[in-house]
Amino acid sequence: MKYELVAGFETHVELATNTKIFCSCTTQFGGEPNTHCCPICIGLPGTLPKLNKRVVEYAIRAGLATNCHIAEISKMDRKNYCYPDLPKAYQISQYDKPLCEHGYIQLSNGRKIRILRIHIEEDAGKLVHRRGDTLVDYNRGGVPLIEIVTEPDFRSVDEAKEYVEKLQLIMRYIGVSDCKMQEGSMRCDVNISVRPEGSEKLGTRTEIKNMNSISFIAKAMEYEYNRQVDLIESGEKVIQETLRYDDVSNTTSSMRGKEDANDYRYFRDPDLVTINVPRERVEEIRAQLPELPEAKKNRYVEELGIPEKDAALLTKYIRIAGFFEETIKGTKNPKTAANFIIGQIFRSVETEAEKEAFDIKVSAEALNELIRLIDEGKIRMNLAKSTLDKMLETGKRASELIDEKDMGGLDESVLDDLCRQAVEGNPKAVADYLAGKEKAVKAMVGFVMKNSRGKADAALAEQKIIGIIKGQ
Amino acid sequence: MSQSNITKLHEGLVNKDFSCRELTEKYLKAIEKDNGELNAYVTVTPETAMETAEKVDEKISKGEDIALLEGIPMTLKDNISTDGIRTTCCSKILEDYTPIYDATVWKILKARNSVLLGKTNMDEFAMGSSCETSYFGGAKNPHNTGHVAGGSSGGVASAVGGNLAVFGLGSDTGGSIRQPASFCGIVGLKPTYGAVSRFGLIAYASSLDQIGPITTNVEDTAIVFDAISEYDKMDSTSKGSSVPVCGSLKNDIKGMKIGIAKEYLEGIREDVRKCIDEAISVYQSLGAEIVYFDIPSIKYALPVYYIIACAEASSNLGRYDGIRYGYKAENYRDVNDMIKKTRSTGFGDEVKRRILLGTYVLSSGYYDAYYKKAQSLRGTIVKAFREAFTKCDVMLAPTVPMTAFENGHAVSDPVETYQTDICTVPVNICGLPAVSVPCGFDEKGLPVGMQLIGNSFDEAKILNAAWQYEKTAGKFRAAGFGVSL
């Protein structure tokens, strides 16, 4: 029998605010333990939370970017559970009135992954275990999070991977999070069950907690899918439980059942007041949203004539898309810029992180200048290419690297002269060409290019050379 | 004169009849002498007090103006955070906890050079009606030390009633300012929810807690209230009070409508009832109009109060785990075991009972029948009081259906003890202001109190009515303790 995978995601995204959600301590990553703390975020008796305005705004942005409905009235609730990383023994979160609900993200296969809700909450601190001792650092405690919960709409690992990538990209585009999975600013929990293909009934699900890399998510899901199928086929039952994925052994294992059954005893936090989101405010935030990756890509294809594959590469990183758009301003052919970026420039930013940072020596404005020289017919493509390499290497501008006398087209008579010299000076190549070796003409074109310092139009030179040979 | 009075003390300081140092020393000596018997203070802070006193004396000697509360010896209930001064909530779990920040109310008074004599006794985490759940033993009633000072702010009431402080700040969640003020024959104001910042007040029940003054007379209460009722950006539920109440204290109350909800008079002791009736006559003689009505939903106020208060408390008190502050168990197997041992030995019985009740009413399967239902009834009661204030300006009610219990009486039956809060809790449920003023004595000479209840932010009205009563028929009687001025 064939089994279908059914999965849903709960993704925690740390918001890129300056301060924590309920106090004015910095949210900066790292820092010596307990140096980003105050009486409020270590839960000293008598302290009270005060909600950060930007957290609400960012969550609304995230909701709008994922097609959610934004609640008119929302509130904060307490989720009660006692654990040393949670200084108040409750997490301030949202229970029955989340800020955003009922959105979706569309995948490339056309399927929509429904988003059930997005709510705001505070992060917990960090526990470090050292030879049985427990050390607690509350620097991360109180950092604002949004939790994005999907319906169980995933049917394959590839869909899951695409969703996580898309979500990451959207959050970065709208500037609410850097979504650095390795630093924990984006973490995924995945619910997984399997069912016989064609069946409507959901199987028993397990939950894999806290995964912080896309490849781990994929591996963990594959492992868990196979494990569940094996269990069912051998007549055993899947137990509903919470699992941890171990990336070294590539297996999932049960997180030791905490002694206490979970009963979070949610209730409204009496220390915080109602959140009201006027419709005008929602529209303001909507109007300020940047163009989202999907829309941008489509525009590149439809309006700029960029091939789909290239458009996808350009829009995958918000800095690169921005660089591209700066570069093509006032130029005639956006494809030239796209080719420069994807071809030559990408060679110097190979890794994901480098592409993300996109820290290169050439400014968009400098590349724009180079492309204008091509547009104006002042330099040929091959000179432009070699110039760009030098620009990437030295950080100098095209105008500093190309002589004035190299600019401008080559006079027709000079070109004719050079072509004639090429034919006369290369009898062997001429003979080869006449013998059917068409490639032999390239050597003569090379001669023209070299002696024109790259200014000659190679195609035109080739035409002329062939003309001369044939006319002889 | 044996009744302390902020205005007179202020004049005395300004006129150099006595120095702030002398005044402060007098109180510190009285505490040394009488606190053994009253057990009002759990921490005395002579250094802080003398330091402030010297500062004030220096200002006076330089001819600088001083504010009304400058140099006035006072106390804070031990659940109000004081930077560098231990704040215990009278619990073993916080026995050696020293806050690293100031509660907003203390920040305000500190900036005005009020002289902090020390921190006063209370029921553990403000949970109790007799002060006897205190880890340090209960505070005694200055009118008869065989009786309790009341709770939970028993220490403040005992100190102010026993002349060991000119004024004090307590907190009132279900009557914790008004009940001990009533038991000790003094004045206590529970302000409108949001009038005074809760930042730094160690929470019992966040939607009910409110800090307020306890003083010997209405004018002092008005002065202190005006000082502390500031908007505070640190407290999201803070509103502050816009109009000072001192200005309208002495207004004529002719034509003022005083409402009596019959439910408040049911089941109260006969002698208490008699005092209330006399007070009604006093108001009639002052030209006030008495209107009677029913607020039937008051009968649900007590269980609603206990459900909501305990639910919030169970969550508020989850943080005492021994890791960041306070008591920590010494022998344990692992982190979880340490936390459980810390809490089991650190909290007293009443606190544990309320945590358990709060956990119960919030737990799955019971939430709807208890917490949710209580919240919806809270809405009903709020509406009923709003409606009542369309018929009257202020309401009059007994503060407590009886006078101060004998020592040890309150701890035997929890539910029976809860019943004594019947007259005080509705105000907390509705977030309304109420002031308790002395209105008589029982046959043993124990004080009886009445409360004047106002609509939201109507502190000016209730204090006006209270001041007029006090001026006409005031029932303050000095107890035989402390400073005699």
Next chain:
Amino acid sequence: MVTKEEIMKIAILSKLFVGEDEIDKLTEDMSGIISFADTINNAADAESDFDNINELSNVLREDEVVPSLDRDKILENAKDSDEGCFLVKNIMK
């Protein structure tokens, strides 16, 4: 009526130990308190939904950093700390 089992369950959630010697008395006390709390269920269902008591909304803070507290202060009240962290020692080793 509350059962011993229910008391044990809520004790675990509350992170409290209830000793064998305490459970009977505690169950009795809690039964009394809960039947007292139960009296609210005699009231008709109220139509009013209770919001926050002082009817405030959107009390928000600007996203501006204030320097954090000195770490020594943060750790001052902890019984045990090490390496700048709050510490729960493993005393079984």
